[in-house]
Amino acid sequence: MTVYLRQVAAIVRKDLLLELRTRERLAAMGGLTVLVAILFHFAIDQGLVRMQQLAAGLLWMTILFGGMLGMGRTFEMEREHGAIQGLLASPIPLDGIYLAKVISNFVLVALIEVIALAAYWLFFGFDYGGDPLLLAGVLAVATLGVVAVTTLFSAISAQTTMGQTLLPILIFPLLVPVVIFGVTATGRIFASRPAQEVEGSLYLLAAFAVLSLAAGAILFRYVVEE
């Protein structure tokens, strides 16, 4: 078990180090996050609707699109230099590779969530209300579900001629439950509603995360198998 964890940690370290050196994906994702906020400012007539009422929805759309942009490249980068062959041939179990990719993607998406929260606070003065710990918990659980599904499907789309174009068609139908319950939960936290109103959504988000993570860990081997 400790060997397994060390192997997973090694890949996570490699991925994050690579990201730290090139800043390829983080630059694109972070840039998109801020730019989307700017576009939302011009897309929404603030004489008609108050931005605060749309806060949760805007936040989640940004996370979803920004996250997809970066996570779609999870395996394309490895394939470009043939590095995936080495990784698959290594003694690390395939589910370990999947888990490592999920963890490194999770770190990336968590970072753009911070950027998004900061950008929306700066641009629109959003009131994030409620309990910051509860907000962090909801975001973490929901993000885990998103990352688990998207990482698996980025391995699929990388092996098709359509590539990243296919990714949204594959993941958006599956991610709708996360959007429904994620927006409900974060929206209620922003409105400073009691924690009991968030509980149900949180449980369903957790169920989704656990289910998709387990399914991804089991199914990943069939996707990358040679």
Place this chain on the structure above:
Amino acid sequence: MRSLRSRPETVLLAALAALLAFAAPVSAQVGTEVLAQQSLRPYWYVFIAYSLAWLLLVGWMFSIGRRMRGLEHGGTGDRDA
């Protein structure tokens, strides 16, 4: 018999003909009930729902038949949809 078997849509064509035969008395019944109901809208909805269902099924059947015939007459069989 063999040629009939290799044409799956023949079954459905026969069914369609039988349905058309059914349609005549149905439309007559619809005509009389309209006076009582004073509205044709629900009848149209039912009609559209049932015909769309059978159109979709017959269309699917024809597409399978077409792909099958393409293969039997030396098609490539590469098309995967």
Place this chain on the structure above:
Amino acid sequence: MSLTRIRWMAMVLGVLGVAGVLVLHWLVFFWVGTERTMGIVQRIFYVHVPSAWVTFLAFGITALCGAAYLWLRDERLDWAAQSAAEGGLVFGAIMLTSGPLWAAYAWGTPWTWEPRLTLTLLMWFVFLGYFLVRASAEDRLAGKRMAAVIGVLGALLIPLVHVSVLWFPSLHPQPVVLNIDEGPTLDSDMLITLMVGLLAFTLIFFSIVIFRYGLEHLRYQHALETRDQPRAA
């Protein structure tokens, strides 16, 4: 199973199914009573519910055969999964067109974002992705495996569909047949008509899916033949 036997089976099921459909039409248009509150438009029920049942059945078969394919790697399981998925797309389309027609009259709106509607629509899109991945895979075998993975994941959503229905009070009619507490709440003539509809649609579904399976069988034989003797082009 030989191709002739596959076709023969499909033919027998098809004839039975068409007979069932004819009986269903007679029952729907001449025999069954008109529902009191919704009126004539309620007769869409007898295509909507059977097609919904067949759609779920198809997606179940796709997921089971897909999972078994990943395990046993028998080509025939992949043929079955693919054929059932295509059936699911067609019957799903019937469910998704007949439902809004009924709703437009009975509820006054063709579509509501009610959990069951939303998730069945999404399930339909998952299986659209199933065929997109198959068609665009760089490697045919990988395409089959990836499609199977999508099929299994799609079916994992079905429990979530059910949970979301239980969690949200909604506009969608509550289950009227499998109602354990009070027993079936449908009138007996409507129940009989529905049962005939379910049987007829299931038979038609299996008949066409078996034909579709025969197509894959033929494609396989064809591939073997062309490999043995290269075509003079």
